[in-house]
Amino acid sequence: MMPIIDKRIHSAGFVDPDTLSVRPIGLRTFNYDFLAVTISGEAFFLVKENGLSSIVKKISMVYVPAGKRHLYDPRDRKSWKNYWVLFDREAVNASFHKLLPTPGITVLNEFDTIEDHWNKMILCTLENDVSAKEHAFCLLHNILYEISRQSVTSDRNKKSSSVKYTLDIMHKNLREAELNFEKTANSHGICLDTLRKRFKRETNVSLHQYFIQLKINAAKIMLSNLSYNISDIAGFLGFEDPYYFSRLFKNKTNFSPKKYRESLNNEQELILESEPPLSENKRGALTK
Numbered sequence: 671m672m673p674i675i676d677k678r679i680h681s682a683g684f685v686d687p688d689t690l691s692v693r694p695i696g697l698r699t700f701n702y703d704f705l706a707v708t709i710s711g712e713a714f715f716l717v718k719e720n721g722l723s724s725i726v727k728k729i730s731m732v733y734v735p736a737g738k739r740h741l742y743d744p745r746d747r748k749s750w751k752n753y754w755v756l757f758d759r760e761a762v763n764a765s766f767h768k769l770l771p772t773p774g775i776t777v778l779n780e781f782d783t784i785e786d787h788w789n790k791m792i793l794c795t796l797e798n799d800v801s802a803k804e805h806a807f808c809l810l811h812n813i814l815y816e817i818s819r820q821s822v823t824s825d826r827n828k829k830s831s832s833v834k835y836t837l838d839i840m841h842k843n844l845r846e847a848e849l850n851f852e853k854t855a856n857s858h859g860i861c862l863d864t865l866r867k868r869f870k871r872e873t874n875v876s877l878h879q880y881f882i883q884l885k886i887n888a889a890k891i892m893l894s895n896l897s898y899n900i901s902d903i904a905g906f907l908g909f910e911d912p913y914y915f916s917r918l919f920k921n922k923t924n925f926s927p928k929k930y931r932e933s934l935n936n937e938q939e940l941i942l943e944s945e946p947p948l949s950e951n952k953r954g955a956l957t958k
Contacts (some may be wrong), residue, residue, distance in 0.1 A: 702756035709747035847908035
């Protein structure tokens, strides 16, 4: 029997610590829209185009349009659980008008209803049956509708002007070893302690830890380019001691810079074609 290819949903699946070992890490690009929900643990999320990074917490969704190069990796591989689906945006827009979420991170109120739909959708995508494919698309509609109904978007524009300014300063000065946050606070007429509290309240991360995480994010991107050696990357990001940089990188990612680069080189670039064979769909259900 010939495999039935449904271009509307490429594949869907679930990742837990038992299946995480076969999941590629690092920068990825899909030819389909990518929707995923972290249900346990936390994940690091970065879209290369804008360089903005965030921590994805429990019961939070990420949505990445097709063609956008991004990172979406667990902070702790032992606790992370994640549902995902790859789908065709035009087909969804044609059938489910205005149900697509805002690109980036969306915080959900609860996941029980969505989880039931998602588990059924995964099973349907693996069936070589027209009615199952149709049912999977209907379940995707239910998922998107529920997300639209209950979501509270994590919008950067809601951040106070002092926090947005501080974020901008961080992104523009990754090569600096340290930043003068007191000067940043004073420029907005507030003290450093007020900026610290406000920044932590609006980002869930301290000033120092956020700046360090930005450097680690940038290092991940640079490690994918073999023309940079590790010492050069450390120096570029303001670390005078490359050994300290390596220790810090391993502490944040569970990989040394060398091992992280090797993992990127060993894993074939994950760019999905528009019409993969059915066997790719079944294998993919374990590895996003």
